[in-house]
Amino acid sequence: xxxxxxxxxxxxxxxxxxxxxxxxxxxxxxxxxxxxxxxxxxxxxxxxxxxxxxxxxxxxxxxxxxxxxxxxxxxxxxxxxxxxxxxxxxxxxxxxxxxxxxxxxxxxxxxxxxxxxxxxxxxxxxxxxxxxxxxxxxxxxxxxxxxxxxxxxxxxxxxxxxxxxxxxxxxxxxxxxxxxxxxxxxxxxxxxxxxxxxxxxxxxxxxxxxxxxxxxxxxxxxxxxxxxxxxxxxxxxxxxxxxxxxxxxxxxxxxxxxxxxxxxxxxxxxxxxxxxxxxxxxxxxxxxxxxxxxxxxxxxxxxxx
Amino acid sequence: xxxxxxxxxxxxxxxxxxxxxxxxxxxxxxxxxxxxxxxxxxxxxxxxxxxxxxxxxxxxxxxxxxxxxxxxxxxxxxxxxxxxxxxxxxxxxxxxxxxxxxxxxxxxxxxxxxxxxxxxxxxxxxxxxxxxxxxxxxxxxxxxxxxxxxxxxxxxxxxxxxxxxxxxxxxxxxxxxxxxxxxxxxxxxxxxxxxxxxxxxxxxxxxxxxxxxxxxxxxxxxxxxxxxxxxxxxxxxxxxxxxxxxxxxxxxxxxxxxxxxxxxxxxxxxxxxxxxxxxxxxxxxxxxxxxxxxxxxxxxxxxxx
Numbered sequence: 001x002x003x004x005x006x007x008x009x010x011x012x013x014x015x016x017x018x019x020x021x022x023x024x025x026x027x028x029x030x031x032x033x034x035x036x037x038x039x040x041x042x043x044x045x046x047x048x049x050x051x052x053x054x055x056x057x058x059x060x061x062x063x064x065x066x067x068x069x070x071x072x073x074x075x076x077x078x079x080x081x082x083x084x085x086x087x088x089x090x091x092x093x094x095x096x097x098x099x100x101x102x103x104x105x106x107x108x109x110x111x112x113x114x115x116x117x118x119x120x121x122x123x124x125x126x127x128x129x130x131x132x133x134x135x136x137x138x139x140x141x142x143x144x145x146x147x148x149x150x151x152x153x154x155x156x157x158x159x160x161x162x163x164x165x166x167x168x169x170x171x172x173x174x175x176x177x178x179x180x181x182x183x184x185x186x187x188x189x190x191x192x193x194x195x196x197x198x199x200x201x202x203x204x205x206x207x208x209x210x211x212x213x214x215x216x217x218x219x220x221x222x223x224x225x226x227x228x229x230x231x232x233x234x235x236x237x238x239x240x241x242x243x244x245x246x247x248x249x250x251x252x253x254x255x256x257x258x259x260x261x262x263x264x265x266x267x268x269x270x271x272x273x274x275x276x277x278x279x280x281x282x283x284x285x286x287x288x289x290x291x292x293x294x295x296x297x298x299x300x301x302x303x304x305x
Numbered sequence: 306x307x308x309x310x311x312x313x314x315x316x317x318x319x320x321x322x323x324x325x326x327x328x329x330x331x332x333x334x335x336x337x338x339x340x341x342x343x344x345x346x347x348x349x350x351x352x353x354x355x356x357x358x359x360x361x362x363x364x365x366x367x368x369x370x371x372x373x374x375x376x377x378x379x380x381x382x383x384x385x386x387x388x389x390x391x392x393x394x395x396x397x398x399x400x401x402x403x404x405x406x407x408x409x410x411x412x413x414x415x416x417x418x419x420x421x422x423x424x425x426x427x428x429x430x431x432x433x434x435x436x437x438x439x440x441x442x443x444x445x446x447x448x449x450x451x452x453x454x455x456x457x458x459x460x461x462x463x464x465x466x467x468x469x470x471x472x473x474x475x476x477x478x479x480x481x482x483x484x485x486x487x488x489x490x491x492x493x494x495x496x497x498x499x500x501x502x503x504x505x506x507x508x509x510x511x512x513x514x515x516x517x518x519x520x521x522x523x524x525x526x527x528x529x530x531x532x533x534x535x536x537x538x539x540x541x542x543x544x545x546x547x548x549x550x551x552x553x554x555x556x557x558x559x560x561x562x563x564x565x566x567x568x569x570x571x572x573x574x575x576x577x578x579x580x581x582x583x584x585x586x587x588x589x590x591x592x593x594x595x596x597x598x599x600x601x602x603x604x605x606x607x608x609x610x
Contacts, residue, residue: 013318013394015406020327023402031393031408062371069367086338089318091396093406097328101320101398103336 002046002253003123004130005116006039006057007139008105009067009080014092020099035067036090038132038158041243041282043076045250045272048284051257054079056119058108058136061086081115083108098240108136120147128154128173130249135163145170158249161185168207175203176212176249193219193230197300201228210262212252214245214273222266227299229263231270234294236278247276247283263297270295307351307358307558308428309435310421311344312444313410314362314372314385319397325404340372341395343437343463346548346587348381350555350577353589356562359384361424363413363441366391386420388413403545413441425452433459433478435554440468450475463554466490473512480508481517481554498524498535502605506533515567517557519550519578527571532604534568536575539599541583552581552588568602575600 012035015028035044043055055076059067060083067087068078085106093099117140123129129148135141145167148155154173157164161184164175179196183189186199196213200223203211213221217238220231251272255265271292275283278291317340320333340349348360360381364372365388372392373383390411398404422445428434434453440446450472453460459478462469466489469480484501488494491504501518505528508516518526522543527534556577560570576597580588583596 013396015396015408017406020404020406022325022327022404025405025407028406028408033391062367062374066367088336089394091318091320091406099325099327100330101322101325101333101396102330103320103333 002051002053002128002130002257003120004039004043004053004055004132006037006055006133007108007136008037008134009040009055009057009059009064009087010036010103010105011063011066011087011089012036012092013089014094016095017093018095020093020095020097033066035070038246039130040067040071041246042130042132042158042250042253043071044074045243045247045276045282045284046254047074047076048282049250049254049288050285051250051254052077053130056080056116058083058106058112058116059087060084060106063087063089079119081112081119083112092242105134105136108138110138113138113140117143117147120144123147123151123153125152127151128156128253130156130158130253131163131167132156132158132246132249135159141166156249156253158245168203171207171209174210174212174249174252175208176214176245177203178213178245179215182213193221196221197228197230210252212248212266212269214248214270216241216244216277220248220266220270220273221300222263222297224262229266229297230300231266232296232298233270234274234291236274236291238277239280241277243282244273244276247288248273251283251288267295267297268292270297307356307433307435307562309344309348309358309360309437311342311360311362311438312413312441313342313439314345314360314364314369314392315341315408315410316368316371316392316394317341317397318394319399321400322398323400325398325400325402338371340375343551344435345372345376346551347435347437347463347555347558348376349379350548350552350581350587350589351559352379352381353587354556354559354593355590356555356559357382358435361385361421363388363411363417363421364392365389365411368392368394384424386417386424388417397547410439410441413443415443418443418445422448422452425449428452428456428458430457432456433461433558435461435463435558436468436472437461437463437551437554440464446471461554461558463550473508476512476514479515479517479554479557480513481519481550482508483518483550484520487518498526501526502533502535515557517553517571517574519553519575521546521549521582525553525571525575525578526605527568527602529567534571534602535605536571537601537603538575539579539596541579541596543582544585546582548587549578549581552593553578556588556593572600572602573597575602 064087088103252269275287369392393408557574580592
């Protein structure tokens with residue numbers, strides 16, 4: 001089974017306000033509620049591709065119940081640890097500009113964390129754990145990674161640089177840094193895809209079995225111990241990029257589970273990421289398939305120096 | 306029993322954002338959830354003064370359940386009609402400026418309205434109905450007012466000018482226009498309390514048994530068929546005025562129910578309104594009592610013209 005871990009799932013409250021006037025009473029034309037959080041997104045996109053998973057993490061209160069009910073209605077299994085505080089609501093104002101107001105997550109006790117660890121103790125060989133998004137400070141990450149190592153659970157990490165560093169020691173199956181995360185990791189900065197190539201190779205040398213690096217419309221890289229590939233993304237108009245990276249991870253893992261090659265999985269992940277960026281929503285099966293013909297993947301030869 | 310009617314109760318979601326940056330990701334330092342809506346506020350303040358009431362209106366979904374549970378926890382009775390849509394969440398950004406984003410209310414069907422009318426059919430003589438805040442278009446207001454008249458239910462209206470006009474025909478027990486509502490009603494404008502005096506008298510002549518007019522720090526007026534009184538409000542720093550008018554209505558009705566004179570009730574209502582404006586929350590018993598000594602009420606003699 002694939003498990004996704006989201007420490008801090010949210011309700012994302014989208015309000016359509018054409019032009020926000022600060023200091024005044026504004027009226028939203030339409031509103032929608034969506035569950036939020038990277039792991040939750042990955043579970044949702046995988047389900048659209050036909051891949052089951054179990055969403056793990058911490059939820060609480062009436063908002064937590066809503067998140068669980070929403071996922072269950074989409075036929076996604078959940079095994080959240082119940083906490084004593086309401087799961088957060090993040091405000092997304094959509095209009096001429098996109099203004100977001102994120103709330104801090106609720107308090108997670110050591111007891112809550114122990115309960116999560118207990119759930120993980122039931123993992124079996126062949127399972128896969130996706131650790132995605134921000135991680136609670138007291139999370140005993142090394143304990144979690146150790147469980148994965150001992151039980152031969154494939155570990156996928158889609159999170160900030162600090163967490164990537166801790167994860168590499170445990171030879172994660174897949175990591176998916178974005179530009180900010182890669183720059184933070186290596187304390188460098190770069191302006192195009194080629195700059196990122198040596199760093200992706202370094203991540204493989206440091207222990208990552210598969211690396212997907214995405215840089216929006218500039219393209220994406222895929223690296224493993226044998227080779228490095230570059231993908232050119234389909235052309236399109238970016239609507240919003242929330243969930244684009246999550247769609248990439250979901251697409252890659254689904255294809256791998258179905259027995260496709262890693263290169264085919266990478267290609268599909270680029271299509272899925274683009275489909276998400278070019279729509280108002282997370283990508284779905286059809287929108288990803290519509291774009292896959294436009295994804296070009298080329299092998300990057302070893303630098304000659 | 307006192308009943309309060311709120312067509313569109315809400316969750317008011319307060320986010321503390323010191324300085325909102327448009328088009329960016331902002332982080333809220335603290336957040337709180339409060340039930341919202343004028344009738345709901347009036348019920349809550351009355352409860353703090355020891356006066357029971359039943360909150361009526363339309364609620365739905367997980368947000369509606371939260372509103373009901375919150376009120377019940379404060380020992381306030383509710384008899385909401387259940388609708389098929391989520392009750393709305395209004396966003397209140399508190400910081401250097403106060404920016405509000407209100408959502409439109411959920412759809413209310415004719416069937417929902419019939420259910421509300423059925424509840425009202427159970428009213429008995431001596432009951433009191435407070436109609437407060439915005440009213441759904443299809444609300445059959447004349448039917449509601451007719452029920453009040455037939456059953457000798459005291460009617461209190463704290464709402465916009467259009468609704469006041471419809472209510473006056475049914476000789477409401479109390480109306481509480483603010484400056485905007487009074488100006489809209491008479492299609493006039495005024496800049497100080499004295500300008501409002503003749504209009505308050507007119508409202509009495511048109512059928513209102515008691516009129517409370519509030520004009521923030523400029524003071525308040527009380528009029529009935531015998532006399533008109535002017536109150537000077539206690540000095541203080543306004544924190545926010547949300548719920549100040551609702552606190553006035555709640556205070557007046559509580560004192561009347563306890564057998565106090567209408568003048569004493571007016572005096573207490575001015576203290577309660579000020580207490581609400583000078584704090585972050587709705588007023589409570591202590592904060593109103595702390596200010597009542599500073600409320601001066603004087604009789605206004607008939608204009609000599």
